Amino acid sequence: MLVKKYSGELVPFNSDSLRHSLTRSGANNEQVEKVYTQIKEKLFDGISTRELYQLAFEALKSQRNSFAARYSLKKALRELGPEGFYFEKWIARLFQEYGFESTTGQTIQGHAVSHEIDVVASKGNEMLAIECKFRNDIDAKISVTTPMYFLSRFKDISDISYHFFGQNKKFTQGWLVTNAYLTSDSKDFGKYYNVNFLSWDYPIDNSIKKRVDKAVFYPVTCLTTLTDVEEKTLLQNQIILVKDIINNKEALKSLKLDSEKLRLVLEEARELIDYKLEEE
Incomplete structure (x- = not known):
């Protein structure tokens, strides 16, 4: 059986992948199998990933609302739009969870031009300039031109002392944060030039979806x-x-x-x- 992705590409249906995603909802093995059986009865060749998601969501909700809620995290992040204003607020709160002070929507003067920094976060000797790239498109990817542009902005604000949270500090790190995916070129560029990334599935062990589950940060x-x-x-x-x-x-x-x-x-x-x- 084939499944149609959002891009229109047809790929083979993977039952193990579906079961794994259902497990991430918090359902136990018995509940996952019950949900999977419900879904399997309604599958058809050429089903879209959107339809498959809806079947899984409804089947999980019939078991427990919180299963469906956890399963819908990616969609829930897209609903922090449409412009991403609340996504920036959410990211500011996420860094607070890790002991940072944070604020959003700050305009500062660089060496050459002024910049609006989506989130400024500070802890100890560290001060982070965080750029948030919010995307409504389910399969959106951040291309290499975005971290290239961000790196040039970060260079323009480097080695300047700014007053935040009651003290004067310089930015020590630049972070590019997105609810979307990153292209392989973006990842390679970030590794080489020390741009910190946080995306839906990257870094693998500390991605947005991993952090949310660990910190119950829904x-x-x-x-x-x-x-x-x-x-x-x-x-x-x-x-x-x-x-x-x-x-x-x-x-x-x-x-x-x-x-x-x-x-x-x-x-x-x-x-x-x-x-x-x-x-x-």
Whole structure:
């Protein structure tokens, strides 16, 4: 059986790959097999990856909302758009999780021209200039021209002291962060010129998807019990993470949910936060 990718390319269906992705949802082996059996009955030659994803999402949701929420992480990150403003906020919070102070949308003067830095993060002697490249396209890849351009920008702000977080410091590292993929040329360029990358699947052992699972750092757009409008309302109120809902009793107040819906949302949120995926 063939599966049609988003690019239109037809590839052989891989049952092991599908089972593995279902396991990443947090479902145990028995639940994965049950979900896989549900999906298998509805497969057909030429099914699109979008249709396959939807079948898996619905089957996981029938088992547990939090399974579907975790499975939908990549889609949830795309919903931090459409321009990527909330993606930058989310990345700033992600670096805070690692002990950094961070701020977004800072304009600074370089040697030659001024630059807007998406995220500035500082810890100890380190200060990072982080450029966020947000993409709505599912199969989007960041080509080598992007890190080339970023490197020239980073050189223009290097060796200048800037005042952030109550002290004067120079930038020590440049980071290029994206919810998309990186081309092999981009990776090679970054390795040679010491550009730090963080993408959906790179570095392999410390990618965005790995970090999210380790730190249970799910955005509110993961939650399957909320509507798109409700998710947007939370983002506008600076409720970026599922953790924020658990840690702040007032977080959901603006949504004016009835008691049953509130119970379902909190239940899904707690399951997402409480369940730790095992290391692969």
